[in-house]
Amino acid sequence: MKRVPGCIEALLVLAGWLLGARALAADDPDVPRLLTRVTVEAAAYTLAEAAEALSKQTGLRIEPEPYLRERLVVVSLRQTPARDALVALCEANGWAWRRVEQGVYRIGRRAPAGSGLKGVALRYQAAIPLDLRLLAGFERSSVTAAEAAREGGPNSLVSFGRLGVHKGLIQAVQADLAALGRSLGDRIAAGGTIPVRELDERQLRWTLLAVVAYHLGRTPEQLPRGEVYPYEADLRLLGIRLKGNLLEFGTEGPDGTFAGFGGPVPGLPEPGPPSQRDR
Amino acid sequence: MVILLSVLLAAALRVPTLDFLRDGPQGARRENEVTLRAAAVDLPGALRLLSEKAGVSAVTDGPSARERADLDVSGTLRDALKAIGDAFDLDAGLTREGVAVFRKRFADPATRPQMHLPELRQMAREITHLLKPLRSSDDPEAVRVGREALARSFTAGQVERLIAGDRLTVADLDPQQTALVQRIVTDHAVAGAYLECRNLLRALEGFDTAFIESAGASTSGGRRTVHLHVRLPGAWPQGLIVPLGPVALEGAAPEAKR
Numbered sequence: 001m002k003r004v005p006g007c008i009e010a011l012l013v014l015a016g017w018l019l020g021a022r023a024l025a026a027d028d029p030d031v032p033r034l035l036t037r038v039t040v041e042a043a044a045y046t047l048a049e050a051a052e053a054l055s056k057q058t059g060l061r062i063e064p065e066p067y068l069r070e071r072l073v074v075v076s077l078r079q080t081p082a083r084d085a086l087v088a089l090c091e092a093n094g095w096a097w098r099r100v101e102q103g104v105y106r107i108g109r110r111a112p113a114g115s116g117l118k119g120v121a122l123r124y125q126a127a128i129p130l131d132l133r134l135l136a137g138f139e140r141s142s143v144t145a146a147e148a149a150r151e152g153g154p155n156s157l158v159s160f161g162r163l164g165v166h167k168g169l170i171q172a173v174q175a176d177l178a179a180l181g182r183s184l185g186d187r188i189a190a191g192g193t194i195p196v197r198e199l200d201e202r203q204l205r206w207t208l209l210a211v212v213a214y215h216l217g218r219t220p221e222q223l224p225r226g227e228v229y230p231y232e233a234d235l236r237l238l239g240i241r242l243k244g245n246l247l248e249f250g251t252e253g254p255d256g257t258f259a260g261f262g263g264p265v266p267g268l269p270e271p272g273p274p275s276q277r278d279r
Numbered sequence: 280m281v282i283l284l285s286v287l288l289a290a291a292l293r294v295p296t297l298d299f300l301r302d303g304p305q306g307a308r309r310e311n312e313v314t315l316r317a318a319a320v321d322l323p324g325a326l327r328l329l330s331e332k333a334g335v336s337a338v339t340d341g342p343s344a345r346e347r348a349d350l351d352v353s354g355t356l357r358d359a360l361k362a363i364g365d366a367f368d369l370d371a372g373l374t375r376e377g378v379a380v381f382r383k384r385f386a387d388p389a390t391r392p393q394m395h396l397p398e399l400r401q402m403a404r405e406i407t408h409l410l411k412p413l414r415s416s417d418d419p420e421a422v423r424v425g426r427e428a429l430a431r432s433f434t435a436g437q438v439e440r441l442i443a444g445d446r447l448t449v450a451d452l453d454p455q456q457t458a459l460v461q462r463i464v465t466d467h468a469v470a471g472a473y474l475e476c477r478n479l480l481r482a483l484e485g486f487d488t489a490f491i492e493s494a495g496a497s498t499s500g501g502r503r504t505v506h507l508h509v510r511l512p513g514a515w516p517q518g519l520i521v522p523l524g525p526v527a528l529e530g531a532a533p534e535a536k537r
Contacts, residue, residue: 042326042327044341044342067401070397071398073340074381077336078336080336080378084376084377087374091380092380092382093340120409120410127406128406129395130382131341168385177524188493188526189505190505192505195490196488196489209394211479215476235464236449237448238464240429249460249467262426265430268442
């Protein structure tokens with residue numbers, strides 16, 4: 001018998017697999033339920049409430065991950081397939097929905113795939129709530145993209161050291177601290193102590209933003225001038241040089257400057273006079 | 280091949296693949312005339328109006344900083360979405376299935392993320408978990424140790440080039456040295472971020488029992504300023520301190536005693 005070429009064989013296997021998958025999808029009792037048209041009166045809901053409304057109308061169990069249960073969404077659904085509503089909810093918030101088992105679906109964070117440090121950076125970014133990413137400039141909204149580009153732009157690939165280097169986040173923290181000070185009045189006079197549990201919802205939000213920004217954020221002034229982060233770059237572009245007794249790792253910028261990080265190494269002789277490349 | 284498989288499988292199963300701000304559903308509805316008129320309407324009210332007048336369902340990423348706004352627009356669906364977005368500082372788009380999606384735009388300085396504590400804890404947990412295994416060891420001196428190991432591994436020729444002011448690239452290194460450089464770069468990238476995230480996680484996990492405290496009152500130009508911090512009671516003598524920043528106190532500073 002004449003042998004079928006490998007690529008055609010692979011395509012035939014694929015076609016069979018896809019047809020099988022289609023048949024499976026058609027037999028899946030979840031499919032018609034996901035296509036049930038749902039109506040939810042326009043209002044602000046916790047995600048748990050919105051998911052419960054979808055669950056009741058579809059007969060499915062749709063539930064948020066525990067950390068998202070109390071997060072607020074504003075929803076207005078009119079005779080919309082439940083699947084489309086789920087897609088839109090996730091799209092608005094940077095979430096994903098997945099099937100846990102037949103009849104059970106869960107809404108949670110997106111977990112992008114990727115290998116190496118770039119993959120880690122993508123997952124790092126995805127772990128941050130979408131609205132915080134938008135404020136910090138890690139994610140571009142359509143409207144602010146043009147403005148951000150003029151400012152040097154948010155990084156498409158977040159660099160750990162540069163988290164929060166965005167004037168929007170810094171300005172927000174400064175404004176919130178001022179508002180916190182005004183709202184707490186004399187209670188924050190020198191030596192004042194206020195339990196966090198006594199704060200109202202707004203004061204809590206202001207404080208949380210400042211705490212997160214302190215750990216993940218950096219003002220441009222806090223970053224070493226001109227520092228680049230070689231882990232963003234291809235390792236093949238990395239250079240190693242000796243300067244004094246410092247062994248430095250970095251990349252050459254477009255202006256010829258060498259920027260990176262390094263430290264002393266004992267035992268290596270001092271280098272000679274700097275070459276022309278060391279500016 | 281993997282990409283081809285994924286695309287074909289997605290097409291076969293009709294998995295929705297969406298980009299924010301797509302052109303929306305194919306069909307005439309998008310081009311139909313929509314009129315939205317309302318005074319001092321809140322965001323749910325605006326979405327209700329959109330659903331009634333344009334037959335479009337809508338979701339947002341949460342309440343808007345602007346509680347109420349006036350709407351007066353007559354145009355395409357896209358015009359209507361933009362009008363709602365402008366009114367409530369939201370970016371607007373349509374999913375492929377035709378559901379309107381709004382996200383915070385942050386053009387208004389008053390707009391803030393929700394800062395939902397359980398979600399922030401999850402964020403800190405995930406990032407800490409993500410970064411921890413990337414470090415070559417728990418040793419905070421790992422970068423120094425790696426750097427010194429690399430220096431010891433240099434051949435006489437490599438040392439000569441460095442001393443002459445030349446730069447070595449990865450192409451000049453043997454595989455073991457390349458692996459060492461990769462480790463140094465990763466440790467440098469991750470170590471600081473890991474410690475920050477671990478402290479953030481501690482701060483968020485203990486947030487309910489924390490205190491806001493002020494210290495370091497100073498007076499400048501007739502204004503009093505205190506420095507705020509969050510203190511979390513804990514195993515340390517003073518607990519974990521998270522500095523927040525300076526805050527001006529209302530009212531003029533008391534006159535200094537002569």
